Amino acid sequence: xxxxxxxxxxxxxxxxxxxxxxxxxxxxxxxxxxxxxxxxxxxxxxxxxxxxxxxxxxxxxxxxxxxxxxxxxxxxxxxxxxxxxxxxxxxxxxxxxxxxxxxxxxxxxxxxxxxxxxxxxxxxxxxxxxxxxxxxxxxxxxxxxxxxxxxxxxxxxxxxxxxxxxxxxxxxxxxxxxxxxxxxxxxxxxxxxxxxxxxxxxxxxxxxxxxxxxxxxxxxxxxxxxxxxxxxxxxxxxxxxxxxxxxxxxxxxxxxxxxxxxxxxxxxxxxxxxxxxxxxxxxxxxxxxxxxxxxxxxxxxxxxxxxxxxxxxxxxxxxxxxxx
Numbered sequence: 001x002x003x004x005x006x007x008x009x010x011x012x013x014x015x016x017x018x019x020x021x022x023x024x025x026x027x028x029x030x031x032x033x034x035x036x037x038x039x040x041x042x043x044x045x046x047x048x049x050x051x052x053x054x055x056x057x058x059x060x061x062x063x064x065x066x067x068x069x070x071x072x073x074x075x076x077x078x079x080x081x082x083x084x085x086x087x088x089x090x091x092x093x094x095x096x097x098x099x100x101x102x103x104x105x106x107x108x109x110x111x112x113x114x115x116x117x118x119x120x121x122x123x124x125x126x127x128x129x130x131x132x133x134x135x136x137x138x139x140x141x142x143x144x145x146x147x148x149x150x151x152x153x154x155x156x157x158x159x160x161x162x163x164x165x166x167x168x169x170x171x172x173x174x175x176x177x178x179x180x181x182x183x184x185x186x187x188x189x190x191x192x193x194x195x196x197x198x199x200x201x202x203x204x205x206x207x208x209x210x211x212x213x214x215x216x217x218x219x220x221x222x223x224x225x226x227x228x229x230x231x232x233x234x235x236x237x238x239x240x241x242x243x244x245x246x247x248x249x250x251x252x253x254x255x256x257x258x259x260x261x262x263x264x265x266x267x268x269x270x271x272x273x274x275x276x277x278x279x280x281x282x283x284x285x286x287x288x289x290x291x292x293x294x295x296x297x298x299x300x301x302x303x304x305x306x307x308x309x310x311x312x313x314x315x316x317x318x319x320x321x322x323x324x
Contacts, residue, residue, distance in 0.1 A: 077100070083116060276300070
């Protein structure tokens, strides 16, 4: 594990964070995991808090968003986003980040646990634009005890269907229409959603990223991870020889390197990334695209989510300081 990355007990989180923190950022969610980090940090040593809420999902996320907001009262900057409107999401995140930076904020702690992949990537892109004004960005990620609570491995699901596929704002890449596409998918639990994405994009070369077994954020998730990778690989037999590479579910920096190595094999192709595993590995996709801006990142918007039983909170969390 990279020295910049720590896995610790969530209950000991407060002892491992460098205070004071200028800005804490988190997303209210239908997952109770959104409370894990905020319940174990010293909120009195945080100057401001940006709490993000997908307003079109307020039926499912409203109570947890309110819980996070009440932790910060007069320090709060509430930001409304949307799971279906990426322009609104980007505009409102941009306004909030610009405001706190103009007020002199230099250090950020982002609880990435329950951000959607798309909004997390947009946030990282916005922060990168302002990187000259930022001294430090720390990411926190709380693990899950279980996913699709109560279902056995074969029947676990997090989302179903694909409403549409779009390029993520800030990660449009350098796409040449005359070139063929190399699609890299970081496979997670949502193998049917990944299969639909591949069907829509019809890449000339398909690479399935396999989460290295030793990199599972919790050991008990290894079996499910292997099962859903194998199911997707079988569905993709129509593509002939599908490429495979290992990435790291728990390590953004190692995932970044793995993606760049795989993309370099087909440098004459347009390379499109679809991060569909942990948020930590999604950060790795962002770092890869920052280093190689010709890479494009896409997002498959799900038609349905398992709002009621998506996950249960685990007892550990990861901390990583991003390279500025």
